[in-house]
Amino acid sequence: MEKTYNHQKYEEDVYKLWEKSGAFTPKKDPKKKPYTIVLPPPNASGKMHTGNVLMIAIEDILIRWKRMQGYSALWIPGTDHAGFETQITFERRLKEQGKSRFDFDRATLYKKIWVFVQENKHLIEDQIRSMGASVDWTRNKFTLDPDVLETVVNTFKKMFEDRLVYRADYMVNYCPTCGTTFADLEVNHKERKDPLYYMKYGPFVLATVRPETKFGDTAVAVHPNDKRYKKYIGKEIEVDGLLGKFKLKVIADKFVDPEFGTGVVKVTPAHDKNDYEAGKRHHLEVKPVIGLDGKLNQKAGRFAGLTINEARKKVVEDLKKKGLLEKIDENYVHTVAVCYKGGHDIEPTILPNWFVKVGPLKEPAHEVVKKGKVKIYPKWQEVKYHRWMESMNDWPISRQVVWGIRIPAWYSTSENLNLQITFLNKDKVTKSGNLADLLKEYSLDEIRGGLQTLIAPADAKFSISDKNPGKDYLQETDTFDTWFSSGQWPLVTLGYPNSSDFKYFYPADVLETAWEILRLWVSRMIMFGLYLTGKPPFKDVYLHGIVRAMDGRKMSKSLGNVINPEEYQEEFGTDALRMGLISGTANGHDFNFPRDKVIAYRNFANKIWNIARFINLMFEKYSEETGINVPFLPDKKNKTQKLLKKEDKQILDDLNETTKKVDNSLEKYRFADAAEAIYHFMWDRLASDYLEKTKNREDKEISLSVLRHVYFNSLKLLHPFMPFITEVIWQELKDLRKRPDQLLISTPWPVINSKD
RNA sequence: GAACCCGUAGCUCAGUGGUAGAGCGUUCGGUUCACAUCCGAAAGGCCAGAGGUUCGAUACCUCUCGGGUUCACCA
Numbered sequence: 001m002e003k004t005y006n007h008q009k010y011e012e013d014v015y016k017l018w019e020k021s022g023a024f025t026p027k028k029d030p031k032k033k034p035y036t037i038v039l040p041p042p043n044a045s046g047k048m049h050t051g052n053v054l055m056i057a058i059e060d061i062l063i064r065w066k067r068m069q070g071y072s073a074l075w076i077p078g079t080d081h082a083g084f085e086t087q088i089t090f091e092r093r094l095k096e097q098g099k100s101r102f103d104f105d106r107a108t109l110y111k112k113i114w115v116f117v118q119e120n121k122h123l124i125e126d127q128i129r130s131m132g133a134s135v136d137w138t139r140n141k142f143t144l145d146p147d148v149l150e151t152v153v154n155t156f157k158k159m160f161e162d163r164l165v166y167r168a169d170y171m172v173n174y175c176p177t178c179g180t181t182f183a184d185l186e187v188n189h190k191e192r193k194d195p196l197y198y199m200k201y202g203p204f205v206l207a208t209v210r211p212e213t214k215f216g217d218t219a220v221a222v223h224p225n226d227k228r229y230k231k232y233i234g235k236e237i238e239v240d241g242l243l244g245k246f247k248l249k250v251i252a253d254k255f256v257d258p259e260f261g262t263g264v265v266k267v268t269p270a271h272d273k274n275d276y277e278a279g280k281r282h283h284l285e286v287k288p289v290i291g292l293d294g295k296l297n298q299k300a301g302r303f304a305g306l307t308i309n310e311a312r313k314k315v316v317e318d319l320k321k322k323g324l325l326e327k328i329d330e331n332y333v334h335t336v337a338v339c340y341k342g343g344h345d346i347e348p349t350i351l352p353n354w355f356v357k358v359g360p361l362k363e364p365a366h367e368v369v370k371k372g373k374v375k376i377y378p379k380w381q382e383v384k385y386h387r388w389m390e391s392m393n394d395w396p397i398s399r400q401v402v403w404g405i406r407i408p409a410w411y412s413t414s415e416n417l418n419l420q421i422t423f424l425n426k427d428k429v430t431k432s433g434n435l436a437d438l439l440k441e442y443s444l445d446e447i448r449g450g451l452q453t454l455i456a457p458a459d460a461k462f463s464i465s466d467k468n469p470g471k472d473y474l475q476e477t478d479t480f481d482t483w484f485s486s487g488q489w490p491l492v493t494l495g496y497p498n499s500s501d502f503k504y505f506y507p508a509d510v511l512e513t514a515w516e517i518l519r520l521w522v523s524r525m526i527m528f529g530l531y532l533t534g535k536p537p538f539k540d541v542y543l544h545g546i547v548r549a550m551d552g553r554k555m556s557k558s559l560g561n562v563i564n565p566e567e568y569q570e571e572f573g574t575d576a577l578r579m580g581l582i583s584g585t586a587n588g589h590d591f592n593f594p595r596d597k598v599i600a601y602r603n604f605a606n607k608i609w610n611i612a613r614f615i616n617l618m619f620e621k622y623s624e625e626t627g628i629n630v631p632f633l634p635d636k637k638n639k640t641q642k643l644l645k646k647e648d649k650q651i652l653d654d655l656n657e658t659t660k661k662v663d664n665s666l667e668k669y670r671f672a673d674a675a676e677a678i679y680h681f682m683w684d685r686l687a688s689d690y691l692e693k694t695k696n697r698e699d700k701e702i703s704l705s706v707l708r709h710v711y712f713n714s715l716k717l718l719h720p721f722m723p724f725i726t727e728v729i730w731q732e733l734k735d736l737r738k739r740p741d742q743l744l745i746s747t748p749w750p751v752i753n754s755k756d
Numbered sequence: 757g758a759a760c761c762c763g764u765a766g767c768u769c770a771g772u773g774g775u776a777g778a779g780c781g782u783u784c785g786g787u788u789c790a791c792a793u794c795c796g797a798a799a800g801g802c803c804a805g806a807g808g809u810u811c812g813a814u815a816c817c818u819c820u821c822g823g824g825u826u827c828a829c830c831a
Contacts, residue, residue, distance in 0.1 A: 004793070189829075196831085208831055221831095257830055265831050274830075335829070383760075384826085391827090516826095550768090552824080572793095583779080586770055589761070590825080596768060596780040603793045614790035672770075676778075691790080 005609035007573030010728045023745045024136045026072040028504045035071035036508040044079035045120040048127040050547040053565045056131045057578040064720035068749035076493045078141035083404035083482045105450040106402045113403045132723045148492045152485045153408045153466045164357045169458045171276045174349035175339040176294025189335045196332035200324045202237040207261030212311040215300045216289035219267040224252035243301040251282045352458040356395040361527040376541045377669045378588035388519045397481045404479030409462045413472045416460045424450035487524030490537035508538040515543035542669045545590040575722035576602035586672035612729045633709040648706045651690045713750045
């Protein structure tokens with residue numbers, strides 16, 4: 001054995017050894033208990049980030065521990081198509097080539113992204129391997145595999161039949177730059193200084209930051225108790241506008257804050273959430289003036305075709321010219337909604353959308369956690385779940401993204417001549433308009449072939465089917481929110497509904513993930529699991545904290561503080577990186593990347609390596625000198641037990657205590673406690689204390705048998721945490737073992753001796 | 757605006773109703789035949805501040821200050 005442990009020399013080979021041995025693939029043995037974890041699928045075209053490393057370390061610890069304890073331990077790997085994120089990445093590529101997604105029909109674009117993802121998928125899978133993850137690759141899944149699509153489509157069909165899916169006009173968070181809608185959860189709020197314009201509006205002056213939406217105003221609102229304006233309530237006023245005079249109703253509504261601005265608000269139901277709600281209360285006309293391209297439409301007269309920002313400038317200019325602008329407050333600070341991906345301004349927009357009716361689904365999902373049928377660790381995270389379940393609204397599931405699972409709804413073109421279509425014609429020129437008009441010039445086949453997007457009115461007729469129901473149909477171009485499909489991940493990975501895997505391994509034992517996606521993902525999985533199988537998809541939920549950068553802030557590209565885990569893997573070894581990260585999980589809070597601990601555990605790896613060298617040396621020396629084999633413990637026949645000295649009994653006791661401590665800590669998902677226990681036992685008790693004492697022992701036969709016994713059992717305890725080096729040593733010392741052919745990964749876990 | 761979390765050795769963090777621990781760092785001393793990725797020793801903390809509960813609080817409660825995160829939002 002070399003003087004220091006060189007991780008780079010061994011890691012890859014050891015992983016192959018494990019995989020080849022079949023240890024990752026459990027047998028469905030009815031005599032054994034199953035233990036199941038489903039890997040939260042990382043982005044198929046992405047790279048491993050520090051959070052992924054922590055996730056894999058934790059899950060690998062659990063699975064190796066249970067496997068050694070004799071369970072049929074199954075850990076299923078997989079990758080996610082990550083709809084929106086991947087499409088954005090791909091579009092960036094297109095941009096480098098001077099192209100954009102609008103240059104392709106959706107089928108072609110989908111194929112291109114497919115190829116792109118397939119080319120990259122092995123990268124993340126290789127990284128999962130390099131982490132030592134003992135996942136069962138024979139069951140590897142991708143969220144766009146045919147069987148996944150089948151299940152997701154069937155679920156949607158069932159939900160539709162159960163009246164849990166509906167279509168409706170809805171005010172969505174639309175990002176004109178990204179060209180898609182975002183769920184409320186995906187919208188960020190940013191504080192910003194914007195000019196507040198005070199403009200003359202008939203008899204009123206009112207304040208707004210968005211003068212460009214005035215063409216969509218369909219009322220003016222004041223507070224019902226505002227004495228200043230009481231006489232106008234219910235009346236019509238005449239307004240001198242940029243496009244001529246027009247009339248508006250004055251409504252009274254409590255949403256108006258009389259203290260703000262002048263206490264008068266223009267109401268634009270098509271482009272503001274509050275106004276939309278107010279519009280519903282007062283039956284106001286909804287008049288959209290901004291299109292999906294982020295430009296003003298024909299209703300804005302001569303301002304049509306301008307982007308929002310251009311229009312704002314121009315409108316303000318013209319208001320000034322006409323003397324309709326009273327003043328501008330340049331120091332107005334407010335919060336604006338921006339999309340979480342690119343930070344672009346969100347434009348609240350009315351769109352027909354597919355919805356999941358959440359009421360009947362969330363009640364049982366709330367119950368199982370309340371009743372403890374699903375336990376959340378650490379306990380204090382549970383509050384977040386309950387609060388979310390109480391406030392969860394119906395779930396908009398349509399995304400205007402090509403890269404995803406297309407909603408299996410079909411529109412008959414003969415019955416829906418008012419479909420709004422955008423497509424590329426034979427000459428690759430973009431054409432859009434309503435179907436009736438387009439059909440005058442183009443065949444349906446040409447439209448279908450070049451189809452980009454289709455917007456069906458909320459009352460359009462459709463049928464739900466996994467196949468094209470007839471010749472004259474067009475399929476919905478919206479795709480599912482990725483959480484709709486990944487919400488069924490525990491089901492699809494386990495072969496729901498009829499496979500033998502499903503019968504044996506479902507429900508999973510633990511769902512382990514970052515607390516960040518408790519709402520987005522965990523809650524949905526519980527809902528789907530209960531809805532489709534009547535059982536929650538897992539028993540325990542363990543939520544780990546976010547790994548922050550060394551400066552204590554969240555890692556982000558823009559801050560330039562992102563840590564690339566691969567560098568640490570290379571420099572200090574995967575085992576050290578895993579252990580270092582685990583040390584940060586003690587109480588489940590977020591923590592800063594523990595660089596010092598990674599180094600400390602690299603040193604620890606070297607420590608246990610050198611204990612092995614020492615043992616090796618002592619055994620060689622002993623057999624050379626005496627020609628006798630050191631007896632194995634426990635050894636009742638040979639009376640070794642009776643010859644044990646006090647210090648021998650002490651270290652055996654300590655081993656027993658450490659085993660207990662590791663087991664108990666892991667039962668409670670206290671990974672850092674377990675790691676620390678084994679660390680201090682091996683370094684302080686075994687190496688610094690007991691090993692030193694053996695040097696002076698006369699009865700080498702006894703002390704060496706104890707030393708070997710304790711060390712080998714320590715390796716077992718440590719194996720789930722630091723799988724590579726422990727397995728390497730296990731193989732290096734194979735001649736000192738009873739069963740030299742055995743791999744550590746498949747060795748039984750140390751038994752706790754409870755007699756003492 | 758609301759909720760939650762945090763404030764413990766120089767740094768990063770554990771922790772407990774009975775007057776504190778780890779890793780790293782620092783200082784001093786070590787080429788003992790497993791390991792300098794090591795060994796031995798040492799220094800270093802009125803556990804943010806104030807009040808309360810208690811025989812006793814760093815730990816429980818209240819408030820203040822400081823930091824973080826999430827959620828919600830008014831033109």
